[in-house]
Amino acid sequence: QVQLLESGPRLVKPSETLSLTCTVSGGSIGTYYWSWIRQSPGKGLEWIGFVAYTGKTSYNSSLESRVTMSLDTSGNKFSLNLNSVTAADTAVYFCARGRAYSHYFDYWGQGTLVTVSS
């Protein structure tokens, strides 16, 4: 059974960088596309971007200037960096698994609430 688990600081100061890692267990990073999705309190779902098993990335244009994603195949994990955060970046951040040409998400992490506050 594939499981995803997000980890990282729960509190980030304004203007600093939000960094999260998603560790994949029960399956391999290989052949899949790995996404980050966030949900602001009481709001809907926003796709942030993906990093593919090849290292290829694609980001939502609304966040592209601030986002970097990377893959650690040996550690079976992938990461999100979002810089210059503001209170508007406060959200539950989910990692999820998709596929090439079919970016629906069949496995999700439990989500982690990241609060941006001084």
Next chain:
Amino acid sequence: DIQMTQSPSSLSASVGDRVTITCRASQDMGSYVAWYQQKSGKAPVLLIYAVSRLQSGVPSRFNGGGSGTEFTLTISSLQAEDVATYYCQKYNSVPVTFGPGTKVDIK
């Protein structure tokens, strides 16, 4: 970017009722539509992909349909455990986008 809407935004129905949620897109989405169920405080769960394909382990009372720019999720007989918010998603191209959600309650 393709814009997506869902209707209704919320509904209340009785156990055993047939419930239908509609998702509309500003452009043709082909067969690249998925549906998710999100219970309070939990991660979304994939119900349907490719418009009508039932994800493994999902009860058969969930059905997806539609084409072009209009798609539906139907719960054939609403159960108490179906209380949740339901989201459609398009994935024919990036950016992937989700609908705003439909909250389903029991009357």
